[in-house]
Every structure is written in C-alpha cells, then in structure tokens.
Amino acid sequence: MADSHKITFEPVNLEMEVNEDENILDAAFRQGIHLMHGCREGRCSACKSYVLDGEIQMENYSTFACNDSEVDDGFVLLCRSHAFSDCTVELLNFDEDELLGGIPIQDVRTEVLAVEPMTRDIVSLRLKPVEPGKFDFKPGQYADVHIPGTDEHRSFSMATTQTSTDQVEFLIKKYPGGKFSALLDGDVNVGDEIAITGPYGSFTLKDGHVLPVVCIGGGAGMAPILSLLRHMHETENTRPVRFYYGARTAADLFYLDEILELGKGLNDFRFIACLSESAEGTVHDMVTVEEGMVTDVVARHEEAIAKTEVYLCGPPPMVDAALVFLDANSVPKDQVFYDSFTSPLFDQ
Incomplete structure (x- = not known):
C-alpha cells in the first residue's frame, strides 16, 4: 500500500490525507473536499496552488497552465501533483463556503433512455441511474462519461437538475472521428449500460449572491446553462437573468420553447440568439435574433456587465x-x- 502524507491547506487551515499514488485533487474529492478545478488534466490553471513546505512532484502537465519559472518558484497544479512528504499548500483560488460543501464523487451505472438528435451535430443523451438509483450533483456541474469497452472517458455537463431523479441529460456535440460522439450514430442504443463518474466543476450558482446573471453559451455549452435556468425556475430565484446563445445559423438553435417557458418564471429574463453566419431562416416568433459573434452582441446590450455575474460555456474560441x-x-x-474541461470539446 502506498505511503500516506498529511496536506495542510492555507489560508483556510484545512487538513487531509493523501496517498503517494493519487494526485492531491483526487484525494480531496475522495474526502469530500471541493477544491477549485477545471480540466483535471493539467491543461488549465484552475487548481494552481503554491507549495509552502514539503515535497510535491508533478507529472504530465502543460507548461501553458504552469510554466517552468512558476514551477521553479513553487507553483503546482493539484490535479497533477503527488505528495511525498507532509506538505503545506497555499490555495490561490478557492470558495471557502464550498470547500466542505461539495457533493462526494460517485460512480454510477446507468441505462440509456434516449439518444435524440437536437441539431445536425448536437445530440441529447438521456441516462437513467441504476446503481445507485440516483446521481447527486449541483446544477451546472459535469461528469465523466465512460466509453463502453475502454478505460477512457469524456466529460460532459448535465443539462438536468437534481429534481429529475429518474434521468440525467447530456448535450453532446459530435465531432468526426470522435471516440465517444461517433458512438451516438447508432452504436449507443436504448437499454445499453454506460458508467458515469462525478460530479465535477464549479459552474454553479452561489448561495446568497444577488447580482444579475448573464449567461453566454454556444454549441453543447447549452447544457450547463440550461441546468442553471431550470434550477432557478424550480427554486423561484429572483435574480435577473440574460442568456446569449451563439450559433452559426437558425438550424443550430434548439430548446427554444423550453427556454422561453422557463423565462416566464424568471425575473427580467431576456434570451437573444446570436447567429454568426446568417440570421436568415425560420426561428421561433418570440425569440430575438441578432447577427454577429456572441461577444459582440453581449457588448451591445450589457453596458454594465461589470455589475453582473457571468457564466460561460461553449467552444474554446468563444470562451x-x-x-x-x-x-x-x-x-x-x-x-x-x-x-x-477540454476532453469533450474535441472528443479525439
């Protein structure tokens, strides 16, 4: 059995145990500690922290996320870090209210309920939790969906909320040659079993916050935003909400009826479809459509955006x-x- 060491996190004065054969972030998940994180693959900097004391070594990380000079100074990515002594680590990015309020990671066996095309390249995959019979998560989070017959997975955001205990919906963009998305063209069928692990992510509404919410999404980035909107509607949240969704053409828009229906129960709700290639085509009569990149449309409408909270999800260039x-x-x-998270965006 691998040796175990104690990690002390500052400035929150929180301690936990970590085995040498597991990375620090996974050890935190195992013990119900919700450290800030993103890709979990050493490619972003969401979990970047500073080693105050002790021996920590990193493996398989991108120097874009943590460059050589930062490593020399003592910075590490917790998702790629292994401890080989008792250590003290300074958290640079954390939410003190959520540190011990995260939902423990679950391994869930599910059954496919439906595989439904939403647009020419986005598919709705609905799964029923079987063992255990419920998957707990916070609206806006994501899960690892395991590719059947392999030890690989892809990460996708949930579009549903916890009130839909009988199913979990993922919105998945199909890429040519994608290892998972290619299966959605007939290789994944109703009744098949798929394992999922999660929840992960910090794309969640924060309790007690009152600023207006601005959602900016594109492509399959609809999923976590739809989850947030569904949650706000269910809980009768009173924060003003604006949703800007970027797509290429009218044919790439979907879930318009539900978005408009959810908006009826939200405060000062506004939805604008932002079409980058062409605003021509049939769109819902009640949907406002503007031509241009989504960020350009947001700039025209959100003069006071510094006084809002912004939720982003979509293709990397858009984000x-x-x-x-x-x-x-x-x-x-x-x-x-x-x-x-990067793996589902290209699904290679």
Missing part, C-alpha cells in the same frame, strides 16, 4: 473571446464562472 471581452470591461474575476 477565450468572452474572457478577453470581460477583462477589457473590468469584470472582476470572481464574478466569472466557467469550467475549463
């Missing part, structure tokens, strides 16, 4: 452009929420 826009408009970083 990157939105982050640049938000930074240029002085939106505080602690008012911007997005999960930087």
Whole structure:
C-alpha cells in the first residue's frame, strides 16, 4: 500500500490525507473536499496552488497552465501533483463556503433512455441511474462519461437538475472521428449500460449572491446553462437573468420553447440568439435574433456587465473571446464562472 502524507491547506487551515499514488485533487474529492478545478488534466490553471513546505512532484502537465519559472518558484497544479512528504499548500483560488460543501464523487451505472438528435451535430443523451438509483450533483456541474469497452472517458455537463431523479441529460456535440460522439450514430442504443463518474466543476450558482446573471453559451455549452435556468425556475430565484446563445445559423438553435417557458418564471429574463453566419431562416416568433459573434452582441446590450455575474460555456474560441471581452470591461474575476474541461470539446 502506498505511503500516506498529511496536506495542510492555507489560508483556510484545512487538513487531509493523501496517498503517494493519487494526485492531491483526487484525494480531496475522495474526502469530500471541493477544491477549485477545471480540466483535471493539467491543461488549465484552475487548481494552481503554491507549495509552502514539503515535497510535491508533478507529472504530465502543460507548461501553458504552469510554466517552468512558476514551477521553479513553487507553483503546482493539484490535479497533477503527488505528495511525498507532509506538505503545506497555499490555495490561490478557492470558495471557502464550498470547500466542505461539495457533493462526494460517485460512480454510477446507468441505462440509456434516449439518444435524440437536437441539431445536425448536437445530440441529447438521456441516462437513467441504476446503481445507485440516483446521481447527486449541483446544477451546472459535469461528469465523466465512460466509453463502453475502454478505460477512457469524456466529460460532459448535465443539462438536468437534481429534481429529475429518474434521468440525467447530456448535450453532446459530435465531432468526426470522435471516440465517444461517433458512438451516438447508432452504436449507443436504448437499454445499453454506460458508467458515469462525478460530479465535477464549479459552474454553479452561489448561495446568497444577488447580482444579475448573464449567461453566454454556444454549441453543447447549452447544457450547463440550461441546468442553471431550470434550477432557478424550480427554486423561484429572483435574480435577473440574460442568456446569449451563439450559433452559426437558425438550424443550430434548439430548446427554444423550453427556454422561453422557463423565462416566464424568471425575473427580467431576456434570451437573444446570436447567429454568426446568417440570421436568415425560420426561428421561433418570440425569440430575438441578432447577427454577429456572441461577444459582440453581449457588448451591445450589457453596458454594465461589470455589475453582473457571468457564466460561460461553449467552444474554446468563444470562451477565450468572452474572457478577453470581460477583462477589457473590468469584470472582476470572481464574478466569472466557467469550467475549463477540454476532453469533450474535441472528443479525439
């Protein structure tokens, strides 16, 4: 059995045990400690922290997420870090209210309820939890969906909420040659078993926050935003909500009826479909459509965006452009929420 060591997190004065053969982030998940994280693959910097004392070694990480000079100074990515002594680690990015309020990671065996095309390249995959019979998560989070017959997985956000205990919905973009998404063209059928692990992610509404909510999404990034909207509707949340969804054409829009219905129960709700290639085509009579990139449309409508909380999910170029826009408009970083998981975005 691997040796175990104690990790002390500052400035929150929190302790936990970690085995040498597991990374620090996974050890935290195992013990119900919700550290900030994104891709869990060493490619983003959401879990970047600073080693104050002790021996920690990293493996298989991107120097874009933690460059050589940062490593020399003592910075680490917790998702790629193994402890070989008792250590003290300074958390650079954390939510003190959520540290011990995260939902423990679950391994769930599910059964396929439906595989339904939503657009030409986005599919709704609905799964029924079988063992255990319920999958707990917070609206906006994501899970690892295991590829049948392999030891690989892809990460996808849930579109449902915890009130839908009989099923979990994922919205998945299909990529040519994608190891998982290619299965959705007939290789995954109703009744098949698929294992999922989760929940992960920090794309969640924060209790007690009152700022207006601005959602910016694109493609399969509809899923976690739809989960948030469904949750806000179910809980009669009174925060104002605006949702900007980027797509190429009218044919790439979906779930319009439900979005409009949810909006009837939300405060000051506004939905704008932002079409980057063409605004021509048939769109729901009650949906506002504007031509242009989603960030350009947001810029035209959100003059006071620095006084909102922004939730981002979509293709990496869209998220990157939105982050640049938000930074240029002085939106505080602690008012911007997005999960930087990378594997489902390209599904290679």
